[in-house]
Amino acid sequence: MDWNFIIFTLVKIVAVLGLLHTIAGYAVLAERKISAWIQDRVGPNRTAPPFIKYVPVLGTLLTRWGIFQPAADGLKFMLKEDFTPAGVRKIYFWLAPAVSVIPSILVVAVLPFGSYLGHQKMVIADLNVGILYTFGIVSLGVYGIVLAGYAANSKYPMFGGIRSSAQMISYEISMGMSVIPVFLIAGSLNLTQIINWQAQHGWLFFYAPLSLIIFLVASFAETNRTPFDLPEAETELVGGYHTEYSSMKFALFFLAEYSNMTASAGMMVTLFFGGWSLPVFGLDHPATTLVAGIAHILIFLVKVCILMTLFIWVRWMFPRFRYDQLMDLGWRTFIPLALVNILITALFLWIRS
């Protein structure tokens, strides 16, 4: 048994999990702040540990930015009463948050978040079928929501669950088909090799912009965010599938949503925006020095953050689609568009070869 491999993989898993949770926590803060700015408000600006007011300038500044808000939110979720309503189906009620959060965390296993650090590849599992694994895992995420809706024994969560199952199943098809041109062009299913291809030939975004648009919209739908947030449409369904949940179970759904968001942003960066590579300062080769390795990880994170800002921005911009419009867009627009996209790409590659 290769102890070296096991230890390094464990370290990477812990680091990635920690980072993912931090990003998810701060994505909530970003969501609140950006929504506040867009709506001419201030946003969270009070929460601070008691000693922070003795730090001059910086303490006030951090408090105004709401830096401590995620910590306070997390603490609050832990301390709240974990209430189980009387009529719920207990087993599924307990199972649903876990079923919903596990796939969202598993997805990041195949994302290359950097090139090399020392001799370690900065990816937890360098699978040859990375993207297939991702789609396989992502499609499990819907079970958590459906189970939550079913287990709550209440009509609104039920509606949320039903809507989400229909929505996620339809958009998975266009999502899956939208990335086929990427693999046709790059010639591999392995995400590390896709990034290497992009580092040499330029970002795939320039080769397949239509794929990016379809993937972006489909990932809005997959992560249940506005304009496709029908499963948790607050104005119609109270809270959607997590209406009956409280405390840490609710927090898990929340975490799942934001981890999904992070993962799909990471996937988009990997597939379309060159992952860790940047075509300046010679940062488009796998790193040989430690500094370059760290720079690559930071580049990846910055790209992810930019995309997540876009996710959040879009949420506060669009009204929700009606259910039939959503289905119409998914089945009658994006699937044919994705098919045409595949066809054109394939024809182009065939003619060129």
Add this chain to the structure above:
Amino acid sequence: MAIIVDRKSLGFWEKLYLPAVLGGLKVTMRHAWRSLFKGGQVTMEYPEQRWTLPDGYRGAPYLVRDQEGSTKCVSCQLCEFVCPPKAIKITPPGPNGLPADRKNAEKMPEEFEINMLRCIYCGLCQEVCPEEAIFLQKDYSLTGLSRGELIYNKEKLLALGGTVGGIQKWKHKLEEAKTQEQFPVNV
């Protein structure tokens, strides 16, 4: 009769959603920019910034003193009777109780309690008071650590109410009567 409104069907460009998407991006961007760099936020940061209350604002009811510093309340208990949520509780002095601390009054209350948790700030006590001894003032955020703490007694109400200077009941009534002497009455 039904009116048929002609609805234009969307053109190709509109069906793409793109113009609407870009328009939305522009609007939200403008607002974010304004609230970030131009100070366009409309939020009032409450405990530090307070709004100016308009005249006639109905806040917490307090007892007031007249300009000589004596209690105006004569313990008639009209406010107690009119109070819709029964927040006011008056203990009258009784036959051998406390004499009034001003000349032209027979008595004053021994105890006057307003339960601020029950009070609905309707202003009926102020309206009904024949002595103009209770006024809804501009306090709106009353806090306490227990329910008992929010039952204000006579001393506290008098201290909080202060003196409403210049209001002398009979002078006021006389002025009111004079305005009604001419006909038609223009109030």
